[in-house]
Amino acid sequence: MFIQDPATAKSYSGSEFVIYNFPNPFNLKTKNVHLEDVNSSADQTIRGTMIKYALPSGKNGELKFYIYNLAGELVKTIDLGSKNGGYYYYVEWDGKNDNQEDCASGVYFLIAKIKGEKLNSKPHKIAIIK
Numbered sequence: 001m002f003i004q005d006p007a008t009a010k011s012y013s014g015s016e017f018v019i020y021n022f023p024n025p026f027n028l029k030t031k032n033v034h035l036e037d038v039n040s041s042a043d044q045t046i047r048g049t050m051i052k053y054a055l056p057s058g059k060n061g062e063l064k065f066y067i068y069n070l071a072g073e074l075v076k077t078i079d080l081g082s083k084n085g086g087y088y089y090y091v092e093w094d095g096k097n098d099n100q101e102d103c104a105s106g107v108y109f110l111i112a113k114i115k116g117e118k119l120n121s122k123p124h125k126i127a128i129i130k
Contacts, residue, residue: 002044002092009087010037012054017119019053025127028095028102037088048095059085061115068109095128105130
């Protein structure tokens with residue numbers, strides 16, 4: 001699973017938390033993606049989807065992404081560790097649940113929390129197609 005090296009992060013000057021993923025929808029096959037806001041190699045090979053997010057300045061701390069299925073069940077927790085605000089970051093979700101099993105086709109919802117505080121006002125939608 002790809003997690004961006006913080007040393008390659010580019011600055012973000014916005015005041016809101018921003019998140020999106022590409023491709024979306026995605027399949028669980030290997031693919032190449034191009035990263036725009038990095039200071040190093042911009043091409044990555046991934047299995048699932050690449051999540052790009054930006055933290056506003058002043059939002060620092062332990063960051064986690066929680067991914068839920070349509071039934072509201074938590075299927076995946078991505079622990080990103082300590083992050084500094086004011087930067088763009090990337091992380092891959094390989095489409096696997098916390099038991100390392102492939103998730104089913106369908107819509108999933110991502111909630112981001114830093115130090116336990118929700119960052120996104122509404123869940124971010126992610127779709128898997130097989």
